Amino acid sequence: MQVFDYEDIQLIPNKCIVDSRSECDTSIKFGPKTFKIPVVPANMQTIIDETLAEKLAANDYFYVMHRFEPEKRIDFIKDMNRKKLFTSISVGIKEEEFNFIDQLVAENLKPDYITIDVAHGHSDRVIEMIKYIKNNLPNSFLIAGNVGTPEAVRELENAGADATKVGIGPGKVCITKLKTGFGTGGWQLAAIRLCAKAASKPIIADGGVRNDGDIAKSIRFGADMVMIGSLLAGHNESPGKVIEKDGQKYKAYFGSASQYQKGEYKNVEGKRMLIPYKGEIKDTLNEMQQDLQSSISYAGGKDLKSLRKVDYVIVKNSIYNGDVY
Numbered sequence: 001m002q003v004f005d006y007e008d009i010q011l012i013p014n015k016c017i018v019d020s021r022s023e024c025d026t027s028i029k030f031g032p033k034t035f036k037i038p039v040v041p042a043n044m045q046t047i048i049d050e051t052l053a054e055k056l057a058a059n060d061y062f063y064v065m066h067r068f069e070p071e072k073r074i075d076f077i078k079d080m081n082r083k084k085l086f087t088s089i090s091v092g093i094k095e096e097e098f099n100f101i102d103q104l105v106a107e108n109l110k111p112d113y114i115t116i117d118v119a120h121g122h123s124d125r126v127i128e129m130i131k132y133i134k135n136n137l138p139n140s141f142l143i144a145g146n147v148g149t150p151e152a153v154r155e156l157e158n159a160g161a162d163a164t165k166v167g168i169g170p171g172k173v174c175i176t177k178l179k180t181g182f183g184t185g186g187w188q189l190a191a192i193r194l195c196a197k198a199a200s201k202p203i204i205a206d207g208g209v210r211n212d213g214d215i216a217k218s219i220r221f222g223a224d225m226v227m228i229g230s231l232l233a234g235h236n237e238s239p240g241k242v243i244e245k246d247g248q249k250y251k252a253y254f255g256s257a258s259q260y261q262k263g264e265y266k267n268v269e270g271k272r273m274l275i276p277y278k279g280e281i282k283d284t285l286n287e288m289q290q291d292l293q294s295s296i297s298y299a300g301g302k303d304l305k306s307l308r309k310v311d312y313v314i315v316k317n318s319i320y321n322g323d324v325y
């Protein structure tokens with residue numbers, strides 16, 4: 001099997017067919033709605049909260065609300081409904097989460113998107129949850145994950161998932177690969193390619209994006225949407241306080257399976273780090289859009305589809321040569 005990751009690949013330019021990068025269309029239809037860019041902030045407690053979710057939804061960005069304050073989900077959905085904004089929530093797979101689905105049905109609440117968010121998504125319990133949600137809320141667009149193999153993608157799709165989320169252990173605050181020896185860390189882009197080839201429904205590439213160009217690479221290898229944590233952490237709108245250290249401003253970013261999230265040191269597969277404060281998230285999202293427009297122009301097209309066909313070379317670990325900005 002040929003394995004590679006984001007930093008090992010360079011896409012090869014085609015002749016440009018636009019007069020300005022602004023002609024390039026970065027929009028993506030994903031489920032029932034169309035979004036400005038194929039990017040979704042990670043459903044983690046240091047990345048998204050209700051206020052940011054509202055802002056993103058109102059500005060045509062996709063979001064997935066995290067599941068770590070379960071008691072707030074019903075009010076969140078009602079609030080977004082009142083504001084006529086789309087709803088996108090996460091669930092786990094413990095017994096109380098099945099009861100939560102019952103509660104949604106009882107209150108006639110129908111989220112537009114539901115994401116099943118567990119570390120090891122290729123399991124009978126996840127399949128049971130997919131079937132439960134599809135039986136009870138058939139019109140919610142259901143994302144299931146995380147997985148890292150073609151077999152898992154097929155099995156979750158066959159159970160009824162409308163999209164699958166690919167990425168076991170490539171995240172910036174992830175220590176799964178170190179603690180367990182398993183995952184797609186170090187070859188996430190190749191795993192996306194394998195999974196996308198097996199998929200008959202959309203794929204979300206989740207974790208490991210370190211530069212805006214990695215978004216174009218994800219799409220080249222079959223992703224429809226890209227979930228991003230660290231690059232979208234550290235903003236004004238990111239949950240949590242600004243931390244001052246040695247005259248520099250930071251915000252905390254921690255894993256959903258970290259001790260900070262869990263409140264205890266048990267089955268820990270995540271860590272915490274400080275991210276330099278980056279200002280307003282809209283500026284970062286605008287830059288991502290501009291960079292993606294530029295990617296499309298290098299692909300010789302006018303929309304995201306054109307990225308899918310470009311040639312590439314594998315330049316194993318050589319391209320950065322220490323380049324960071």
Ligand SMILES: NC(=O)C1=CN([C@@H]2O[C@H](COP(=O)(O)OP(=O)(O)OC[C@H]3O[C@@H](n4cnc5c(N)ncnc54)[C@H](OP(=O)(O)O)[C@@H]3O)[C@@H](O)[C@H]2O)C=CC1
Pocket residue numbers: 092093094117118119120146167168169170171174176207255256257267269
């Ligand atoms: N994308 C990634 O690489 C990873 C992401 N995460 C994130 O961390 C958060 C917590 O994840 P998770 O621990 O799944 O959520 P939960 O703590 O809600 O666990 C879900 C259920 O699955 C069980 N479970 C979890 N992992 C395994 C496993 N490897 N084998 C068998 N059963 C298991 C748990 O039981 P028990 O706890 O008793 O085992 C629990 O009953 C999620 O947000 C997830 O996305 C975590 C690790 C990797």
Ligand SMILES: Nc1nc2c(ncn2[C@@H]2O[C@H](COP(=O)(O)O)[C@@H](O)[C@H]2O)c(=O)[nH]1
Pocket residue numbers: 042043044146167168169170171172173174175176206207208209227228229230231254255256257258269270271
């Ligand atoms: N192994 C772990 N993975 C985690 C944890 N918390 C979140 N995640 C995953 O990381 C991505 C974000 O990755 P990034 O490279 O963009 O920062 C996120 O969407 C989850 O899939 C964790 O504690 N352990």
